[in-house]
Amino acid sequence: MDGLRAAQVKVEVLTPADLQREEPFLARDLPGGLYFPQDAQVQPMLACAALLKAAKTLGATFLPQTALLSVELDEKGKVRAAVTGAGRIETPRLVNAAGPWSSPLAGLVGLDLPTRPRKGHIIVTEPLPKIVWHKVFEGSYADTVNSGEAALQVASVVEATKSGTILLGSSRQLVGFDPAVDTLVLKAIARRAVRFYPVLAGVQALRAYAGFRSFTPDHLPVIGESKQAPGFFINTGHEGAGIGLGPISAKLLSQLILGQPPALDPVPFRPERFERVGAV
Numbered sequence: 001m002d003g004l005r006a007a008q009v010k011v012e013v014l015t016p017a018d019l020q021r022e023e024p025f026l027a028r029d030l031p032g033g034l035y036f037p038q039d040a041q042v043q044p045m046l047a048c049a050a051l052l053k054a055a056k057t058l059g060a061t062f063l064p065q066t067a068l069l070s071v072e073l074d075e076k077g078k079v080r081a082a083v084t085g086a087g088r089i090e091t092p093r094l095v096n097a098a099g100p101w102s103s104p105l106a107g108l109v110g111l112d113l114p115t116r117p118r119k120g121h122i123i124v125t126e127p128l129p130k131i132v133w134h135k136v137f138e139g140s141y142a143d144t145v146n147s148g149e150a151a152l153q154v155a156s157v158v159e160a161t162k163s164g165t166i167l168l169g170s171s172r173q174l175v176g177f178d179p180a181v182d183t184l185v186l187k188a189i190a191r192r193a194v195r196f197y198p199v200l201a202g203v204q205a206l207r208a209y210a211g212f213r214s215f216t217p218d219h220l221p222v223i224g225e226s227k228q229a230p231g232f233f234i235n236t237g238h239e240g241a242g243i244g245l246g247p248i249s250a251k252l253l254s255q256l257i258l259g260q261p262p263a264l265d266p267v268p269f270r271p272e273r274f275e276r277v278g279a280v
Contacts (some may be wrong), residue, residue, distance in 0.1 A: 010038050010139045025131045036221065041135060041159070043245045047256035052246075071108045071232070079109070079231030093257060095233045097250075100177075100212040102222075103234035113222065114274055115237050118215035119173045121185045123193075126204045127164030131197070135159040139169070145239065146219055150174035150186060155191035160201075165206065168193045170240075174215065181210050213239040221268035223249050224256060233257060234271050 004011050011160045012035040043218035052062070063086050067147040071094060072081040096105045100117035103274055144197075150173070157169040164193045167243050171185050186208050194201045216222060216237035235253045248263070255262045 005239055009036065011036055023133055023136060025197055026136070027196055027198055030196070036135075039135070042243060047243060058164055062242040068105060068108070071229075073109065073229060077229055079229060080215050084118050085209070093233060095235060095253065097235040098235060098244045099214040099238075102214060102234065104230075106226075106234065109226065109232050111226055111232070111271070112229055112274075113234065113271070114217055114238075115222065116174055116215045116241060117177050117212035117269055119171070119175050119178065119210055120169065120240070121171045121181065121189060121208060121210050121214055123168040124187055125166040125168065125200070126206055128166060128203065129164075130160070131199055132158055132166055136196065137170075138192070142273065144170075144172050147172070148217060148219075152188070154188045156189070157195050158193055158197060166200070166203075168200075172213075177212065179210060181208050214242065215239055217274070221245065221249055221269050222271050222274075223253055224271050227272050 001011060001013075005112065012191060014022065014033040016028070019030055020028065021037065027263075045237055056062070064086065067085045069085060071079060074080045074270050076190075079094050081088055082094055083089075089096065097104050098105050099162040100115065103113045103115045105187055123169050135157070136159070137157040141157060144155045147153060153172045153241055155170060157167075157231075158166050161167065168189050171189055173185075184212040186205075188201075190205075214237050216239075220237065222234045222237040224232065224234060233247055233253060233256070238249065249269075252262055252264060252266060252268060254260075
């Protein structure tokens with residue numbers, strides 16, 4: 001609490017009565033909670049579409065469904081060109097912002113980037129009357145985010161959408177790029193959701209899906225220029241927060257590329273921190 005307030009994050013302690021006022025359908029045996037009035041949400045697909053439109057307005061060119069095949073380095077090991085499925089692009093700078101797929105791309109210039117795909121499942125319910133008023137997550141959610149365990153971890157996250165469906169999460173696993181939806185994981189998510197919202201016990205699920213987050217061993221993003229391959233910049237490792245942290249990390253990276261004073265200290269995010277501790 002003190003740390004949050006020191007960072008100017010507003011937080012209010014809720015009693016059981018407060019919880020029932022804010023979320024009438026929550027389980028009635030909960031001892032209390034925390035409310036973050038500054039919290040906000042974004043629809044990732046709409047946000048990405050808006051960023052894409054803005055970039056095009058500023059002159060960006062996009063090559064969708066185009067693979068990066070190799071990276072040419074000059075005699076000093078600096079980036080000289082990107083070889084793609086659409087041809088060769090001569091450039092002194094290349095940004096690797098491929099999320100959970102960043103490690104293979106870093107390997108094209110000989111970097112051992114220890115990012116890994118962290119799998120997560122989501123359940124989407126049928127449209128329902130208003131029963132969830134805020135995004136609600138259990139306290140152990142932060143523990144699962146900060147854990148490095150490979151085995152399945154589940155902490156309940158419940159949020160409503162404008163269409164009336166409810167999204168149920170969340171799970172974390174380090175199982176590589178396995179896209180299969182696991183019914184055992186879905187059952188674990190559903191059990192946790194019903195624990196907090198008993199009214200969901202009889203609700204039907206419309207669909208479920210799995211995706212991948214970009215995981216780093218120290219749970220911090222990787223932002224900066226590679227010392228091994230100058231001109232090869234990296235912006236990855238945000239795990240599940242990339243859609244929110246993307247704009248500020250991109251601003252920081254652009255300042256590093258342009259030689260401008262950085263908006264925040266870039267040292268904790270430097271790619272070479274893994275080289276320094278010998279991570280594999």
